[in-house]
Amino acid sequence: MFDELSQRFEDAVKGLRGQAAISETNVDGALRDVRRALLEADVSLPVVKEFIEEVRRKAVGAEVVRGVSPDQQFIQLVHAQLVETMGGANAPLARAAEGPTVILMAGLQGAGKTTATAKLGLHLKEQGRRPLLVAADIYRPAAIDQLQTLGRQIGVEVFSLGSETSPEAIAAAGVARGREEGFDTVLVDTAGRLQIDTAMMEEMVRIREASHPDEVLLVVDSMIGQEAADLTRAFHEQVGITGAVLTKLDGDSRGGAALSIRKVSGAPIKFIGTGEKVEALQPFHPERMASRILG
Numbered sequence: 001m002f003d004e005l006s007q008r009f010e011d012a013v014k015g016l017r018g019q020a021a022i023s024e025t026n027v028d029g030a031l032r033d034v035r036r037a038l039l040e041a042d043v044s045l046p047v048v049k050e051f052i053e054e055v056r057r058k059a060v061g062a063e064v065v066r067g068v069s070p071d072q073q074f075i076q077l078v079h080a081q082l083v084e085t086m087g088g089a090n091a092p093l094a095r096a097a098e099g100p101t102v103i104l105m106a107g108l109q110g111a112g113k114t115t116a117t118a119k120l121g122l123h124l125k126e127q128g129r130r131p132l133l134v135a136a137d138i139y140r141p142a143a144i145d146q147l148q149t150l151g152r153q154i155g156v157e158v159f160s161l162g163s164e165t166s167p168e169a170i171a172a173a174g175v176a177r178g179r180e181e182g183f184d185t186v187l188v189d190t191a192g193r194l195q196i197d198t199a200m201m202e203e204m205v206r207i208r209e210a211s212h213p214d215e216v217l218l219v220v221d222s223m224i225g226q227e228a229a230d231l232t233r234a235f236h237e238q239v240g241i242t243g244a245v246l247t248k249l250d251g252d253s254r255g256g257a258a259l260s261i262r263k264v265s266g267a268p269i270k271f272i273g274t275g276e277k278v279e280a281l282q283p284f285h286p287e288r289m290a291s292r293i294l295g
């Protein structure tokens with residue numbers, strides 16, 4: 001993996017060769033190249049700037065380890081910093097101490113929320129858990145049908161009260177049903193809007209207050225790239241998120257959104273979506289994403 005990276009950074013890190021320590025001047029060119037790679041991966045600019053400064057702080061004055069060339073050492077440092085920034089290791093889903101674990105799925109319309117709700121349901125079922133899906137997206141006419149169809153497909157029960165009841169009442173009733181019938185996880189699919197708006201945020205807060213979630217997962221389409229920073233900030237400040245699901249990584253996105261989400265909110269990305277099928281969900285691994293972002 002480092003071979004691939006060093007190929008890309010070959011020119012930029014040439015100046016580091018033969019040095020006993022990495023200095024301010026000889027690291028500049030290499031940092032410029034890292035900056036370019038991050039911007040090409042569509043990481044938001046303030047996030048890039050902060051990241052570069054962190055790497056600079058760590059790189060300058062670092063003693064070159066015997067047996068490792070300074071350029072390789074620099075690349076490893078960048079890679080390690082990316083992994084650390086994205087949380088180091090995979091972060092598992094929270095579990096309630098008693099009663100069903102409640103997970104709210106939030107995000108913009110089209111991000112892949114309904115699909116991710118079913119994907120997570122299948123993932124949990126395959127682990128021997130007993131999930132219940134709750135259809136609280138009452139505005140997009142097809143959303144309830146879509147969740148019911150997916151639920152049948154994966155053999156997981158879907159709770160719905162139609163589209164005439166408020167989303168917070170549906171969420172509360174869904175959690176109550178989950179508790180009464182011994183489900184161990186309740187996944188609530190909520191409504192998104194085309195863009196961030198006050199009505200959506202206020203509704204999310206009402207749903208949160210009605211359902212006392214253990215997790216609020218922000219579902220983010222990886223194709224939105226640097227816009228993920230503002231989106232995450234808005235959801236985190238107004239609703240409070242505990243994690244994220246990054247979708248559509250089977251597309252050509254370099255995954256820069258992953259770095260922005262984590263940097264802005266501190267919340268870990270827990271899963272990635274890699275296709276339209278219900279099986280296309282994987283736990284998020286910072287290592288793999290770091291390589292993808294650097295390209």
Ligand code: GDP
Pocket residue numbers: 107108109110111112113114115116192247248249250251272273274275276280
């Ligand atoms: P919602 O409005 O947030 O509930 O979004 P949906 O779950 O309805 O998904 C919107 C579209 O994105 C649908 O056509 C999904 O099939 C598609 N989609 C969701 N997740 C993925 C993914 O990981 N990869 C790809 N290629 N498509 C996805």
